[in-house]
Amino acid sequence: xxxxxxxxxxxxxxxxxxxxxxxxxxxxxxxxxxxxxxxxxxxxxxxxxxxxxxxxxxxxxxxxxxxxxxxxxxxxxxxxxxxxxxxxxxxxxxxxxxxxxxxxxxxxxxxxxxxxxxxxxxxxxxxxxxxxxxxxxxxxxxxxxxxxxxxxxxxxxxxxxxxxxxxxxxxxxxxxxxxxxxxxxxxxxxxx
Amino acid sequence: xxxxxxxxxxxxxxxxxxxxxxxxxxxxxxxxxxxxxxxxxxxxxxxxxxxxxxxxxxxxxxxxxxxxxxxxxxxxxxxxxxxxxxxxxxxxxxxxxxxxx
Numbered sequence: 361x362x363x364x365x366x367x368x369x370x371x372x373x374x375x376x377x378x379x380x381x382x383x384x385x386x387x388x389x390x391x392x393x394x395x396x397x398x399x400x401x402x403x404x405x406x407x408x409x410x411x412x413x414x415x416x417x418x419x420x421x422x423x424x425x426x427x428x429x430x431x432x433x434x435x436x437x438x439x440x441x442x443x444x445x446x447x448x449x450x451x452x453x454x455x456x457x458x459x460x461x462x463x464x465x466x467x468x469x470x471x472x473x474x475x476x477x478x479x480x481x482x483x484x485x486x487x488x489x490x491x492x493x494x495x496x497x498x499x500x501x502x503x504x505x506x507x508x509x510x511x512x513x514x515x516x517x518x519x520x521x522x523x524x525x526x527x528x529x530x531x532x533x534x535x536x537x538x539x540x541x542x543x544x545x546x547x548x549x550x551x552x
Numbered sequence: 553x554x555x556x557x558x559x560x561x562x563x564x565x566x567x568x569x570x571x572x573x574x575x576x577x578x579x580x581x582x583x584x585x586x587x588x589x590x591x592x593x594x595x596x597x598x599x600x601x602x603x604x605x606x607x608x609x610x611x612x613x614x615x616x617x618x619x620x621x622x623x624x625x626x627x628x629x630x631x632x633x634x635x636x637x638x639x640x641x642x643x644x645x646x647x648x649x650x651x652x653x
Contacts (some may be wrong), residue, residue, distance in 0.1 A: 364554070375570070378570040378590050381574060382583075382587060390582075394589065394590070397567075401596065404600075405600055407555070408600050408603075408604045409604070410600050416616070420619055421619070421622075428626060428627070428630060432582060432630045432634060435634070436634065436637045452577060456577045459573075460570070460573035460576070463565075463568065464565055464566065467561075467564075468565055471561050494608060495607050495609055507609050508613060508616065522620065523624055526624035526628050527627065529628050530628060530630075534631045
């Protein structure tokens with residue numbers, strides 16, 4: 361019963377945050393609702409006993425990624441509201457709603473219609489459970505570490521390479537090649 | 553009443569559709585990136601639900617790698633946005649068409 365209450369509260373936070381991201385006109389507000397959504401997902405991770413992932417979710421997503429977003433918003437001075445009342449492409453809104461609704465229908469249809477047991481969604485979608493690395497009684501961080509450093513060691517090394525490439529790429533992309541300096545010291549002026 | 557993985561999967565589907573809708577309607581590139589993050593989070597949520605339901609750690613490992621790739625994607629994407637905004641301070645995604653070679 362406690363689970364149900366926690367799930368309900370967390371899913372309201374997740375969906376409310378998501379709605380905020382797509383509807384707030386000011387990007388700063390959108391970023392803040394994104395944090396709310398990430399926290400809700402972290403709570404749901406804890407509810408499913410993925411404690412390490414919940415921690416990483418808060419530190420990496422709600423911490424680093426959103427701070428990066430806010431930093432770029434402030435740096436560029438684009439913290440002005442977007443006019444969300446106009447539609448640059450005629451019918452874009454309704455087409456997008458139809459597309460998103462189709463995605464939702466496909467996902468829910470796959471979940472409830474496929475396989476013999478409609479309610480046993482996960483098994484219906486992926487077949488019988490045939491765990492490669494079954495969960496055991498040790499803590500989830502221990503199991504995850506064992507999995508990452510044995511079975512997935514190559515992928516783990518590849519992520520290190522990926523992060524290095526991303527860092528170098530970011531530095532190269534934003535390097536100021538003799539252009540005008542950004543005005544970032546004076547909060548009252550933007551670059552235009 | 554008990555929380556089953558179906559609940560998580562339904563929530564994940566709704567969150568994914570929200571993100572997709574936002575991605576198709578918003579024009580500010582930063583907000584579009586946020587919508588992509590929402591979609592990635594929805595998928596992470598379903599990965600963890602599957603890991604629990606099928607009693608398999610592979611789902612949790614997948615979430616770990618999704619996190620890393622998402623961080624790298626945000627870093628590169630935002631630096632592209634910074635580079636473009638520097639040339640054209642008022643750019644929306646419509647102006648990004650000039651990236652054509």
